[in-house]
Amino acid sequence: MHNLFGRLNEAHIYCDPEDPTGFYIEEFVPGTSAGQVLNIMQYNTQAMAAKVKSMVDAKVAEGGLRSRDGVNLVDFYEACLGSYTYLRHPDPS
Numbered sequence: 001m002h003n004l005f006g007r008l009n010e011a012h013i014y015c016d017p018e019d020p021t022g023f024y025i026e027e028f029v030p031g032t033s034a035g036q037v038l039n040i041m042q043y044n045t046q047a048m049a050a051k052v053k054s055m056v057d058a059k060v061a062e063g064g065l066r067s068r069d070g071v072n073l074v075d076f077y078e079a080c081l082g083s084y085t086y087l088r089h090p091d092p093s
Contacts, residue, residue: 004041005085006032035081045081052077 010029015022035045053074059065065073 004037006037006040008086009084031084031086033082034085037085038081049074049078049081 009031011025012027012029013023013025016024032040038045038048056065056070056073060067060070
């Protein structure tokens with residue numbers, strides 16, 4: 001955890017000469033999320049998300065941010081906490 005990247009995604013792949021592709025994926029084990037890494041490092045991600053929401057709500061209340069944009073920011077922050085810590089190749093679709 002020293003690099004804050006966490007555990008890698010893992011796939012259990014088996015060779016099978018009878019399979020049309022010659023192999024099959026038996027299991028996929030997801031890697032560590034950003035939130036999991038932060039929790040391991042003793043950060044309280046629930047409190048962090050609540051603080052971000054509180055700050056966004058205050059900005060919306062004072063008129064510095066549109067409500068819809070505030071919701072999008074909070075959703076984005078929470079999605080980042082749940083996302084994989086390693087870079088991903090963008091989806092081509």
